[in-house]
Amino acid sequence: MNQIDDSAAPSLSDEALVAGMAERSDAATVAFVRRYQRRVYGLARVIVNDPGTAEEIAQEALVKAWRHASTFDSRRATVERWVLTITRNVAIDTLRRRRATPRDPTEFLDLAAASSDTPFEERVEHGDTRATIQAALLKLPEEQRRAVVLATLHGRTAAEIADVEGIPLGTSKTRIRNGLMKLRADPLLERIPR
Amino acid sequence: MTWDHHDPDLAVIRIEYVLGTLDGRQRAQFVDHLATCTECATEITALVDSVDALTLGAPDAEPPVGFESRVLAEISAATPRRRVRSRTLLFSLAAAVIVVVASTSLLAAWPRSSRTYSATVVERPLWFHHHQIGTVYAQLGSSRWMVIVSSQHTTVRRVDCIVVTDTRRTVDLGSFAYGTGSSSWPAQLPVAARHVRQIRLVSLTGVVMATSGVSPWGTWASS
Numbered sequence: 001m002n003q004i005d006d007s008a009a010p011s012l013s014d015e016a017l018v019a020g021m022a023e024r025s026d027a028a029t030v031a032f033v034r035r036y037q038r039r040v041y042g043l044a045r046v047i048v049n050d051p052g053t054a055e056e057i058a059q060e061a062l063v064k065a066w067r068h069a070s071t072f073d074s075r076r077a078t079v080e081r082w083v084l085t086i087t088r089n090v091a092i093d094t095l096r097r098r099r100a101t102p103r104d105p106t107e108f109l110d111l112a113a114a115s116s117d118t119p120f121e122e123r124v125e126h127g128d129t130r131a132t133i134q135a136a137l138l139k140l141p142e143e144q145r146r147a148v149v150l151a152t153l154h155g156r157t158a159a160e161i162a163d164v165e166g167i168p169l170g171t172s173k174t175r176i177r178n179g180l181m182k183l184r185a186d187p188l189l190e191r192i193p194r
Numbered sequence: 195m196t197w198d199h200h201d202p203d204l205a206v207i208r209i210e211y212v213l214g215t216l217d218g219r220q221r222a223q224f225v226d227h228l229a230t231c232t233e234c235a236t237e238i239t240a241l242v243d244s245v246d247a248l249t250l251g252a253p254d255a256e257p258p259v260g261f262e263s264r265v266l267a268e269i270s271a272a273t274p275r276r277r278v279r280s281r282t283l284l285f286s287l288a289a290a291v292i293v294v295v296a297s298t299s300l301l302a303a304w305p306r307s308s309r310t311y312s313a314t315v316v317e318r319p320l321w322f323h324h325h326q327i328g329t330v331y332a333q334l335g336s337s338r339w340m341v342i343v344s345s346q347h348t349t350v351r352r353v354d355c356i357v358v359t360d361t362r363r364t365v366d367l368g369s370f371a372y373g374t375g376s377s378s379w380p381a382q383l384p385v386a387a388r389h390v391r392q393i394r395l396v397s398l399t400g401v402v403m404a405t406s407g408v409s410p411w412g413t414w415a416s417s
C-alpha cells in the first residue's frame with residue numbers, strides 16, 4: 001500500500017506521516033526518517049558517550065517508531081515527544097543491557113547551548129522548545145540538575161546516582177525529588193507542546 | 195491505604211512512583227490509591243509530562259554517513275511480511291465487523307464458558323478480581339484482529355490495551371474509552387492471535403483493570 005505521493009510526503013504534517021507509516025507507505029517512511037533522524041540521533045548522543053552505540057540506538061528507535069506507528073495516539077503526545085520517548089527508552093535499555101558508558105549529564109546543557117547562534121534569552125522569548133527546556137533546567141541548582149538528567153534521560157536509579165556522584169542514597173533521592181518538583185511547578189514547561 | 199493530600203510525603207511518593215523507585219509494598223499501596231484518586235492521577239500525568247519534556251531539550255546532531263540508508267534497509271527488510279498482511283486487510287476488516295456483530299449480540303450472555311462460533315472465531319473472558327467483566331474475541335489463522343467487549347462501571351475513563359505475546363513481549367495497542375458501562379472496540383494484534391498469551395487493560399495511571407486468562411489462543415479455541 002503506497003497512497004502517498006513521493007513529492008508530497010516531505011510537506012505533510014508529522015501526524016500524516018505517522019499515519020502513512022502505519023499504512024506502510026514507503027514515501028511517508030522515507031520522509032519521516034529524513035525529518036527525525038537528526039533529532040533522534042542527537043538525543044542518543046547526549047545519553048551515551050560512544051557514537052557507534054548512539055547510532056545503533058537511533059536506528060533501533062526509528063525502526064521501532066515505524067513498527068509501532070499504528071499505536072501512535074495524537075491525543076496523548078506530539079509525534080516529536082513520541083519518537084523521542086521511544087529513543088530515550090531504547091537508550092536506557094541499551095545502557096543497562098550493555099553497561100555502556102553514559103555521557104556526563106552536564107554535557108546535555110553544553111551541547112544544547114552550543115546548538116544555535118541565536119542568543120539564549122531570545123530563543124526562550126520566541127518559544128524555542130530546546131531553549132525553554134534548558135532555561136527550566138538552568139534554574140535548578142547544579143547538583144539537582146545533574147541528578148534530574150541522570151534519573152530521567154539516563155534512567156539511573158537513586159542508588160546508581162549516589163554511587164556515580166559519591167553521595168549518600170538519601171541525598172541522591174532528595175536531589176532528584178526536589179529537582180523534579182521544581183521542574184513540575186515551572187511555568188516555562190507549560191509552554192512546551194504536549 | 196489512603197493519603198491526606200496535604201501530607202508532604204504524598205508528593206515524594208508520586209515522584210518515586212514515576213521514577214519507579216518505590217518498593218513493592220509502597221507501589222502496591224499507591225497503585226491501589228491511584229485507582230480512586232483523580233488528583234493523584236492528574237499529578238502523575240503532569241510529572242510524566244515533565245520527564246518526557248526533557249527529551250525535547252536535546253540538540254540535533256548529524257548522524258554518520260549512510261545512517262539513513264541503513265535505517266531504510268532494515269525497514270525494507272521487514273516490509274515484505276507486512277505487505278502479505280496488507281493483502282488480507284479487506285478480509286480482516288470484514289471479519290472484524292462480523293466479530294463485532296457476533297460479540298454484541300452475545301453481550302448479555304455473560305458469564306459463560308468459552309465457545310467457538312466458527313472454525314476460527316474464539317473467545318476468552320476478561321477478569322477483574324475473579325469477576326468476568328468482558329470478553330475478548332479473536333480469529334485464529336493468519337488474521338490479526340480481535341474485538342474487546344467490556345462492561346465495567348468505574349471512574350477510569352480510558353485504558354491502555356496491552357498485548358503479551360507467547361515470547362513475553364508486551365505491546366501497547368493504544369488507549370480506548372472505558373468505564374461507562376458497556377463498551378467494545380476492535381484492535382489490530384501485533385502478532386497472529388495464536389501467539390497472544392494475554393490481554394491486559396491498564397488505566398493510564400498503571401492500574402490493571404482487567405486481564406484475559408494466561409493461555410495460548412490455540413488452547414482457548416478448543417476449550
